[in-house]
Amino acid sequence: MAQKQANCWLLLEEARTLGLxxxxxxxxxxxxxxxxxxxxxxxxxxQLYELGIKITESFYKKVEVVALSLNLTREEYSFLxxxxxxx
Numbered sequence: 001m002a003q004k005q006a007n008c009w010l011l012l013e014e015a016r017t018l019g020l021x022x023x024x025x026x027x028x029x030x031x032x033x034x035x036x037x038x039x040x041x042x043x044x045x046x047q048l049y050e051l052g053i054k055i056t057e058s059f060y061k062k063v064e065v066v067a068l069s070l071n072l073t074r075e076e077y078s079f080l081x082x083x084x085x086x087x
Contacts, residue, residue: 004069008037011059011066015044019053038070045077054085 009032016025024047031040045063048055060080067077 004037004066005032007062007066007069008032008040011062012040012044014059014062015048018048018055018059019051020044020047021051038072041066041070041072042076045080048083049079053083055080055083057084057086060084 012020012025012028012032015028016022020028024043028040028043031037031043047053063077063080067074
């Protein structure tokens, strides 16, 4: 359980550095503070996708790890794959 929580927090922080807007960051953080891990995850991936924020391959792998720990299906995050950029 502690590892899942740590991974969620790390995902949130990295999403912010990638460009997740402060309001969305705050909303996801609030969900995590109330142990609403799945809702916070949905905010992060949904907003990154809706806003077309480019992500790294390593970030996508972190999304997969978190999704697995939350027992989410691939369909709940795989759309982020199209936002991966390489240098």
